[in-house]
Amino acid sequence: MVQSMMIILFSAILVNNFVLSKFLGICAFLGVSKSIKPAMSMSAAVIVVMLASTAITWPIQYYILVPLDIGFLQTLVFILVIASLVQMIEMVMRKLAPPLHKALGIYLPLITTNCAVLGLTLLNITAEYTFLESIVHALGAGVGFALALFLFSGVRTRLEKADVPDALKGLPITLIAASLVAVSFGGFAGLIENLFQR
């Protein structure tokens, strides 16, 4: 039980990293990684929204969509639930925790169209995880996103000072740097098999 949870958690963080191996949430990954502080605020917001949306969409799938046999509404229902959830979290945060809202507030609307969140909720269903496994998977995905963003923002701050050819300035060199970070994550490939599944 604990072992299978650990496998899900660590493979979501390192091996099947959402950003670098599943290509989910690339916009946020490239856009908010300019320096470490906003990157970490964004990651915190993503973790919160991922956990909350998993906790809501999983019961919706298995207690509403499946019994009523309306599974085809999955995409529509999930995205609307996530959008309204993000809106609600923002309102609650503004009322109850203004300083937190000040730090995370501007990143919350960006998360609605972040495919990592919708992708996570859909993957939970296709992988047929139980509720608890889904929550652990969400945590792993969020932490993995934070880890990738943390490492990449470190690279980006170095990149700022580099002398880059004119045509490569901005996006192209950022993408190439992302490629190198992704290569380094390739090193985790056999990790899970060797750690847990002996």
Next chain:
Amino acid sequence: MSENMADKTYLSPDQRSEEKKKRNAPMSIILDGVLFENPALRLVLGTCPLLAITVSAKSSFFMGLAVIFVLVGSEFIISLLKNMIPRRVRIPAFITIIAGFVTIVEFVISAYLPALNESLSIYIQLIVVNCVVLARAESFASKRPAHFAALDGLSMGAGFMLALLLIGSIREIIGAGSIFDIGIPLFGAKIFGETIEPIAFFTSNPGGFFVYGLCICLSQIVMRQIEKNRKHKANAQNQPMPSGAGCSSCGACPMADLKAESGVK
């Protein structure tokens, strides 16, 4: 960008209406979508499915078809409904319409191309949050007549598909030594006594970032050259430069800074 804006402010009403006509003209909509405002290479929208799908030319092709269908359908419907949708709830309304078309695509693919369903997996469903679709709905379909909106969907979709095919073919040719699953004789053949091995890096995940970066860089160089020529011509004939709407109106994009830095609209 700033030059274009300066141009705009000095236009006489006559010129302005002329420019508007020009922007509405079918030919310029097609050129904008495929070339000048190519959603993948110029506007840099929809990066997630792009990077994930382009491991082969075949999956790029089908993903492109799916995006074209969703773009044309949703832009057409949104343009027809533009006066009925209250401005404050337009984004949820747009997403609902887009999600409807995505569900249709999902059904068609799982019914007729089940093998493809495996390789495209959740990325078909993720077209819902693809910023290409939402940005065009917001910046084009909600302002222009329906037939232009459908045409814009077609040209933007075609532009996206061409970019997908470009990146997909590069990755498949170099990374797997084939194109559309047909082997290329060059790879695996003996040249100078040694066989050429395909470079697997290009079909791997990091290769996706790398090839996409290079493709944006290339398109940047080409577009700079074209714009230089156009400016030359425009100055000679004393005509205002046509300027596109871009995607700056959409507030949901975190990449605005980066795009400005690399000169992308």
